Amino acid sequence: MSMAGNLRKVTGLGRVGGLRKVARLARRRPRVDLSHPARSPLGSSVVNCVTYRDGVRVPESGDLVDVVQRVRKRGAGFVWLGLHEPTDQEFAGIAELFTLHPLAVEDAVEAHQRPKLERYDQTLFAVFKTVCYVEHEELTATSEVVNTGEIMVFVGQDFVITVRHGRHGSLGPLREELESSPEQLCKGPAAVLHAIADHVVDDYLNVIDSVQEDIDEVETDVFAENGARADPGRIYQLKRELLELKRAVVPLSRPLEELATAPIRVVEPEIQAYFRDVSDHLLRAKEQIFAFDELLNSILQAHLAQVTVSQNEDMRKITAWAAIIAVPTMVCGVYGMNFEHMPELRWTFGYPLVLGVISVACVVLYRGFRRNGWL
Numbered sequence: 001m002s003m004a005g006n007l008r009k010v011t012g013l014g015r016v017g018g019l020r021k022v023a024r025l026a027r028r029r030p031r032v033d034l035s036h037p038a039r040s041p042l043g044s045s046v047v048n049c050v051t052y053r054d055g056v057r058v059p060e061s062g063d064l065v066d067v068v069q070r071v072r073k074r075g076a077g078f079v080w081l082g083l084h085e086p087t088d089q090e091f092a093g094i095a096e097l098f099t100l101h102p103l104a105v106e107d108a109v110e111a112h113q114r115p116k117l118e119r120y121d122q123t124l125f126a127v128f129k130t131v132c133y134v135e136h137e138e139l140t141a142t143s144e145v146v147n148t149g150e151i152m153v154f155v156g157q158d159f160v161i162t163v164r165h166g167r168h169g170s171l172g173p174l175r176e177e178l179e180s181s182p183e184q185l186c187k188g189p190a191a192v193l194h195a196i197a198d199h200v201v202d203d204y205l206n207v208i209d210s211v212q213e214d215i216d217e218v219e220t221d222v223f224a225e226n227g228a229r230a231d232p233g234r235i236y237q238l239k240r241e242l243l244e245l246k247r248a249v250v251p252l253s254r255p256l257e258e259l260a261t262a263p264i265r266v267v268e269p270e271i272q273a274y275f276r277d278v279s280d281h282l283l284r285a286k287e288q289i290f291a292f293d294e295l296l297n298s299i300l301q302a303h304l305a306q307v308t309v310s311q312n313e314d315m316r317k318i319t320a321w322a323a324i325i326a327v328p329t330m331v332c333g334v335y336g337m338n339f340e341h342m343p344e345l346r347w348t349f350g351y352p353l354v355l356g357v358i359s360v361a362c363v364v365l366y367r368g369f370r371r372n373g374w375l
Contacts, residue, residue: 045086047164048175053077055186058177065097071158078189080160081173086332087112091163098159101125107151111165113249117255122264124155126193126255128200129196129248130169133210141233143239146207148248151200153193155266160189174199190271200277204249204285208292211245214238215292215299222303235300242296246289247308249282256282320369327361 051058051067053076071077081094088109095105101120107113107127118125130149139145149166162171178185178195185191215238221230259267260275267275331354347353 009364010170045083045090047082047084048172049081050175051077051079052185055182068097068159078156078158078160080175080189080192081162083161084087085164085165085306086163093160098154098156098161099123100154100161104152104154108154108163111152113150113152115252115255117258119264122156122265124153124193124264126153126155126197126259127151128153128197128252130164130166130200131203131207131245131248132168133207135150139214141221141231141235141237143234143237144291145211145214145238146245148244151196152198155189155193157189157266159193169200169203171196187268187271189210190267193259193267194278197259197275198281201252201278201281201285204245205281207245208285208288211238211242211292212288212333215295219295219299222299222306230303232300232303235296235303239293239296239300242289242292246293249285249289250267252282253279253286320365323369324362324365328358331358 018161035047051071053071053074058077068079071079083091085093086094088110091109094100095102099121100123104118104120104123104125109310113127115129116127128151130151132147132149134144134147136143136145147166147168149169151165151169151171152163154161154163164171174195178192184195189353218230218234218238222235224230256275256279260272260279
């Protein structure tokens with residue numbers, strides 16, 4: 001039985017195609033995300049399964065159980081198995097083969113976990129939140145800016161199992177990059193874990209740069225000449241999307257710190273130095289996110305202040321025009337009382353005099369309000 005046939009048996013999927021077909025398609029179109037249901041030649045949760053020895057991909061014959069046994073007997077090399085959104089039935093055989101802890105298996109299948117690092121006997125279980133920037137022509141109050149997914153990684157002495165959730169964050173390009181650097185890949189499964197962590201954090205920085213462009217656009221609109229008329233919903237939307245990004249980035253600090261400093265059996269001290277570099281990049285991402293949050297608060301406060309000032313200006317204009325209209329209203333109100341014995345009622349020049357007094361009073365009030373900036 002071939003290695004691909006054993007994968008069909010382990011995952012309980014008789015319809016899964018051979019891994020040789022996957023390898024041919026991967027070589028032909030190396031950047032295609034094989035986990036996409038419309039493209040996956042496997043048609044299941046299994047994306048790829050490869051054995052590495054001394055940092056080089058090696059072909060293996062026989063079923064998966066035999067391959068794992070040979071790797072463990074030699075005491076050299078490891079198996080990298082990639083999965084995408086597996087079900088309980090698909091993952092049950094794999095969990096039994098690699099002796100994975102039931103709690104970690106449950107987290108890997110159910111997803112929706114916070115970034116974390118857990119140790120189960122000889123196995124390390126890490127959860128990373130992946131993010132991607134959603135392109136949009138114009139930012140609106142309902143625009144999706146940040147989309148998140150998850151990558152779960154099981155790391156043992158002779159295996160790496162990656163479980164990915166979401167439509168982005170494909171590890172195909174990362175696998176190619178690692179295979180082009182055998183000196184790094186030969187350091188074992190911990191090197192793969194470091195590469196995944198570094199890849200995830202680099203995506204954080206790329207998304208943050210794109211989000212900054214949206215924030216700059218909103219800031220420009222708010223402080224434009226008609227900034228008071230800007231839509232505050234866009235600011236709130238950016239704050240919501242930034243909160244989603246913060247939930248992915250901030251909790252990862254502790255797992256990376258533990259990987260960089262704590263003694264872990266499957267992570268060599270040489271690899272821990274690389275995790276410290278990733279932790280530094282994550283710190284930069286966190287600082288930028290907190291700075292963006294403060295900036296959006298300042299932009300929102302500035303917008304509210306502009307709205308208040310605009311409303312005050314409108315009220316002053318309304319008050320000024322009401323004062324001007326009050327003069328003719330008062331005069332006409334007096335002469336509209338229709339009493340027989342009122343002064344100047346029968347005077348020839350009474351009507352033009354009243355009109356003149358009203359006009360002069362209105363002009364004087366208008367110029368006074370204009371001079372004081374009310375109109």
